[in-house]
Amino acid sequence: MSSATSIGFIGLGIMGSPMSVHLATAGHPVAGYDFDAAKAEPLAAAGGRAATSVAEAVAGADVVCAMVPDSPDVVALMRGAEGVFAHAKPGALIIDFSSIRPDVTAELAEEARERGFRYLDAPVSGGEAGARNAALSIMVGGSADDFQAAKQIFDIVGGTVVHVGPNGAGQTVKAANQLIVAANIQAVSEALVFLEAYGVDTKAALEVLGGGLAGSKVLEQKKENMLGRSFQPGFRIDLHHKDMGIVTAAAREAGVVIPLGSLVAQLVAATRAAGDGGLDHSALLRGVERMSGRRTDGQA
Template identity: 45%
Template sequence: MSKIGFIGLGIMGRPMAGHLLDAGHEINTVEFGSSLPADLKEKGANVCANPKEVAAKSDVVITMVPDTPDVELVLFGEEGVIHGLKKDTLVIDMSSIAPIPTQEFSKRIQEAGGEYVDAPVSGGEGGAINAALTIMVGGTEKGFERAKPILEVMGKSITHIGENGSGQTCKVANQIVVALTIEAVSEGLLFASKAGADVAKVRESLLGGLAQSKILDVHGGRMIDRTFDPGFKIKLHQKDLNLALEGARTLNLSLPGTANAQQLFQACAANGGADWDHSGIVRALEKLADHEIGQ
């Protein structure tokens, strides 16, 4: 069993760390943005003073924090991981951050004697709770093989995409597809509801045809039931689409659907919805239509 440092015990990180504890791994953590959850404390997680101490006590360090600056702070800040890093320590960043800084982070960790893998995830809170995450991995073959047994404790679909940064590139592509699919489900159900159809039966029918998707199943249900507690917060999906649009400018690409979805997320945030589940994008469309699904 490994001594694993786990930094970032939020909606996703908490159950992920729990699975590692259940599998017999030792967990060293630090209170980054929140106190140690009671269930992890009861399972034996150790609280360290800072990321430096986490690294000094661990053979593997996992980060699961909100954004690129957070990863940089945890890894390279005044009391960051790099200052306690031992030779051959494996650093696995499971956050969703920008691909180009990821490549720089990897270089710095490798120069300090460690191994770096970027391994962002998809599947939301449910996937984290059920250890059923999809994990997209960037790194060397050696790094991937070292990380894989640990990642298998938390996920079901684990793919080595390529070199460092490619896992994050895959995650940005994932977030584009997810955002546009949520928007499509929102528009379809809103149309059906406004036209007077039983929207629950419409969703049931669509789930049996070509329009079937996990998003129609899970998020379509949220829209009908009006349950917008996250899940995955709109403000975090906004961050991911910013990465997509910034990357598109660098690559001289036009992503009009992505830009439109970002504007709808922004409309939600402007109306107090930054912390809604991202299925709440439907509420921006409902406001434009002056109609709520199910009315």
């Protein structure tokens, strides 16, 4: 792949916008599209081009990147009459950065190959901070050759980039990632409410916990949100709810028992049902507070 690869980038939200900006800043011609035209402004400011449709964004692109919320969104994006399969040039490399069902990815990858495209599933972890700092962890499913062809792209937006197997493997690893992250957030939330109940200096407590075996990336990155009750979304509970549905369904299909994962999925669902779906997933803390009768903002 040449040093200046033409890229069509679909989905310029919290994650997709900074990723597309990094690619443009690195010198690649990037045409970006989002249903909300205003979301293309950062890309345009970085030297990219705001497209007015998916078809325009992908036309002639060597690489097509997608970062959209859920499996139906990816299916519509790829298969729609104005979508990627209908308008990308033959031989284009399609990279789906979205987090979706592994079986859907496998089906789309097979269809892409039949249509003469190359296809990688490359879901990411790291949230908004990882996207802005080009420090995402990227788990890639697809052929080894296609992975090597895309490595230059991945290295611009990611810090840890690993080929984990064939198409669908990236999504399977991402599902496992989301299980671990949700369980960690829930544990930190419960620990914080427990500490507060005993009047402990919680900032000091989380600092020392972070230096021991209880330390984690979740604790490191989410403790300030929790201490300050500031839940501006880096990764919304709505999306984590979707991801927990993916992992619990996939586990059932594989005959794998994930009792903790199933419980955490229900706790995520409960927090969402209480109206917190648009908040950052660190707002699982609010669910623990509600169950403990310790909400202080007058909300149930």
